[in-house]
Amino acid sequence: MPAPGGTQGFETFWESELAVGKNSVAAWEARLARLDRFGHWLQRRIQSGLGTHLDLTNSDYQRCARIQRLLNEWEFCLRRLLREAISQFLREAEALRQAAAAPGASPATCATSMSLLREAAVRLEERDGQLAQISSAINGYAHGTTGREVRLPAMPNFRRVVWVDWISVNPLDLVVEELKRVELPLHTFVEVGLEAALLRSQASRSWCTRRMVEILQDYWQQLRPRITLPLLDKDSVDAVLSSLTQRYASTMTPSRPGETYNPFFVRP
Numbered sequence: 001m002p003a004p005g006g007t008q009g010f011e012t013f014w015e016s017e018l019a020v021g022k023n024s025v026a027a028w029e030a031r032l033a034r035l036d037r038f039g040h041w042l043q044r045r046i047q048s049g050l051g052t053h054l055d056l057t058n059s060d061y062q063r064c065a066r067i068q069r070l071l072n073e074w075e076f077c078l079r080r081l082l083r084e085a086i087s088q089f090l091r092e093a094e095a096l097r098q099a100a101a102a103p104g105a106s107p108a109t110c111a112t113s114m115s116l117l118r119e120a121a122v123r124l125e126e127r128d129g130q131l132a133q134i135s136s137a138i139n140g141y142a143h144g145t146t147g148r149e150v151r152l153p154a155m156p157n158f159r160r161v162v163w164v165d166w167i168s169v170n171p172l173d174l175v176v177e178e179l180k181r182v183e184l185p186l187h188t189f190v191e192v193g194l195e196a197a198l199l200r201s202q203a204s205r206s207w208c209t210r211r212m213v214e215i216l217q218d219y220w221q222q223l224r225p226r227i228t229l230p231l232l233d234k235d236s237v238d239a240v241l242s243s244l245t246q247r248y249a250s251t252m253t254p255s256r257p258g259e260t261y262n263p264f265f266v267r268p
Contacts, residue, residue, distance in 0.1 A: 050216055050219060050220065051065075051212070051216065054212075054215060054216060054219065058215060058219075060211070060215055061212055061215045061216075063141050063142075064208040064209075064211050064212045064215075065208075065212065066141055067138055067141050067142060067150055067204070067205075067208050068205055068208050068209070070134055070137055070138045070141070071138065071201050071204060071205045071208075072205075073134050074131060074134045074135065074138065074152065074201060075198060075201050075202075077127065077130050077131050077134065078131060078194065078197060078198065078201075079194075079198065081127045081130065082124075082127045082128070082131060082194075083190065083194060085120070085123045085124040085126075085127040085128075086124060086158075086186055086189070086190055087190070088120045088123060088124075089117070089120040089121060089123075089124045089158075089159075089186070090183060090186055090187065090190075091120075092113065092116045092117040092119075092120040093117055093120075093179050093182065093183055094179075094183065095113050095116070095117075096110060096113040096114060096116075096117050096175070096179060097175075097176055097179040097180065097183075099113045100113075100172040100173075100175045100176050100179075101172075101176050105172055106172075107168075107172070110172065110175075114164070114168050117164055118161060118164045118165070118168075121159060121160060121161045121163070121164045122161055124158055124159075125158070125160050125161060128155060128158050131155060132155070135152050138150065138152060138204075139151075139152075149204065149207040150204040150207060150208065151200070151204065152197070152200060152201060152204070153193075153196070153197045153200050155197075156185060156186070156189050156193070158186075159182055167179075
């Protein structure tokens with residue numbers, strides 16, 4: 001369109017052309033904003049299902065997910081099962097120590113307490129074995145892939161059944177001293193060491209979570225160009241926006257009673 005003659009007509013012409021250009025830019029910015037809002041919403045929707053897909057197809061993701069599940073088992077065993085077993089062992093150890101130190105104590109008067117301590121030692125040995133088995137599985141998955149980010153602390157050297165069998169044939173004064181020597185480290189572990197072990201496990205789980213998020217984000221970045229590259233002109237952008245809105249409108253949360261939520265609509 002040729003510009004009209006005269007200074008005033010020329011200025012009016014270019015003001016009109018500038019307004020059209022601004023409107024065109026604003027329209028494209030609005031489309032891009034809608035696409036961006038849709039991208040964020042779609043990303044959250046896709047990512048909720050990508051985890052399942054990656055757990056079947058990506059070895060690093062699988063490894064981290066399995067480590068996390070094993071860490072959950074390890075923490076439950078430590079927090080509940082091992083704590084209960086240690087508490088039972090300490091109760092029976094204290095009862096035996098008091099019985100062995102009582103006036104007139106003899107192997108016969110301590111027989112019941114010794115038997116109960118042996119049962120507690122059996123249970124403690126079983127729980128310690130469970131933890132060791134889970135730790136071995138975790139180390140197997142983590143070996144050579146996670147450096148030292150995934151690691152678990154060593155458990156104390158718990159007294160086993162053979163130790164109870166040993167003290168049962170010793171003089172009672174030695175039994176009392178042995179029990180005193182064993183009880184203090186166990187009390188310290190319950191009060192301090194157990195929580196420290198849980199913190200180490202939680203740090204390992206957090207590292208796995210961050211690594212899984214990184215893998216998922218990398219996979220999403222590979223998918224994203226397949227969504228954005230075909231959008232080359234106004235008509236294709238509008239067609240895709242319309243199609244996406246229609247496809248997902250029924251699954252979006254209503255923002256007002258009786259109204260379907262549309263993340264691409266900017267309310268005036």
